[in-house]
Amino acid sequence: MEFRLGFAGFGVVARGLCEILIEKREMLQELYGLEWKVVAISDFRLGSIADGNGIDIESVLETLKNGGRIDNVDAPVKGWDVPTMIKNSNANTLVEVTYTDVKTGEPAMTYIKAALDNGMHVVSTNKGPVVKAIKELRELAEANGVRYGVEGVVLSGTPVLNLVEYTLAGNRISEVKGMVNGTTNYILTKMEEGMGYKEALEKAQELGYAEADPTGDVEGWDALGKVVILTNLIFGKSLRWEDVEREGITKISAEDIKSAQEEGMRWKLIGSAKLLPDGTVKASVKPKKLPLSDPLAGIPGATNALTFVTDELGPVTIIGPGAGKRETGYSLLIELINICRFS
């Protein structure tokens, strides 16, 4: 199919996707019949342009690289906000990469609903609408005969949702567990190498892995958010944040690390969600001592690793990179490929 893409937001991830689309134009056409042009871009800060015949996207990227604005590039239409773009452009697919608000899901949720209602496919990396209303949005997509692709919403460097939906199709998944926070994993790895907690945290902050206020990472809040999203996407549940047992890594001492090493074990911060026989989910984020023979024990630094416990294959583990410009851009691309293949 031919995608006429409309971008809501045009930050790093959107540009990562465009780079891939440009570099792989022939490959995508040949392998998946995927053709594309960008017909509209609407960015709150950087300006908006639209051209039903296709925007010169290389010029846009070049202009931005040189510090310019999107609306410095010639185009027949300028100044549309996102709702106007959805209504008036000829885009058949919305790439929704505006900022995330997990409390309200807005303004992304309004954009996504409008696009789906308008019969447009949506691909998005935005956690907000998924946290607020994934069921409703999926139903809306189905009712309109289009797709809402959300691979980039969680562990965006590693296509775990696609793994479940395609590579493991036909399995019943009973448990998901793994390492979903790179910062804490980095700190624990450094502590194994002999650093104390404080020193390891400072090192992580120095390298930009941890923020000045590291609470979100070290107390397990970031991992908790990912567990909630994974649970709701994979098990189709409506788990809330307060349903997840949470314990961070701040109480793990150099002593704990050392005595685990002596037992041939290793501490990791594990997020997990287990489907119980009554259909509910028991979810937690907490430090666990793993034997070195566990595939999750060997994962260092900022790598994602998730184990899916399946009924036909037992445990299947995928290990991949954390987020990044190209990696997250790719998470949008794989959903475009899926639309091509399944629509």
Added chain:
Amino acid sequence: MEFRLGFAGFGVVARGLCEILIEKREMLQELYGLEWKVVAISDFRLGSIADGNGIDIESVLETLKNGGRIDNVDAPVKGWDVPTMIKNSNANTLVEVTYTDVKTGEPAMTYIKAALDNGMHVVSTNKGPVVKAIKELRELAEANGVRYGVEGVVLSGTPVLNLVEYTLAGNRISEVKGMVNGTTNYILTKMEEGMGYKEALEKAQELGYAEADPTGDVEGWDALGKVVILTNLIFGKSLRWEDVEREGITKISAEDIKSAQEEGMRWKLIGSAKLLPDGTVKASVKPKKLPLSDPLAGIPGATNALTFVTDELGPVTIIGPGAGKRETGYSLLIELINICRFS
């Protein structure tokens, strides 16, 4: 779609598939629109039956479990050999699970060609035809508008081919490497625990992991075969066995294991295939010392683990079970699901 399945061969794997199909009838219908009946079974040893309206497959499984033959079950037609079944039955899909001959690919190759020519989909776990003529068979499938699904041909417990084709779609893969032989991995794990090579091998033989003549495993021949098949399927090449550098684990001493441990390293038998800039592939099977931080270093025993080096995501690793009745049966199911989704 509704599958009318014809089985060529009805051994353990075929029965594993049937068990899954029976247990998951509703789920498969609901999620993938996959409906099925078995209209013909032709097994060289156990007899052949056919019924265009559907064989009572529960009865067949029960009869076999009690030591009976397939043709003990009532059916309007009996005695068809596989070519006759392909020609005369109303099957629209051939489940080809006859015995493997990697030298000639026969008789499976003749069956598969006849089925594809006849406009039937084929799903198969048979290495022989893939080694002999994967390109030809894929072209034949395409020319007839049907699919030839081969997930079960290599590392059948872990859907690595589906991972590449769906979950990692859009990536260029430049290298595949991993542990593809459980027996050698078991022996090396035991040697780490303090056993000598001979003792570890005997233990593996005792447990049925290694054969009386262990050459195929310990000299790397089994791994080599898998590397050739993976290379040819994933890179679309025509690598031959003699193109692969091969070294087994027989020269690894207790000393080597120990000194690696002291360096924080671990010996693993690694099969790998790397795409070179000139389009050729450099492939090898040999013992490698890995740092413990490598995801492959932590994998114990009979587990499959493969790392794909991709252009968009860097290395992505999948870890899953070795072969088994249900696992290999599942490798056929995932290809049936793909036919449903993509045809």
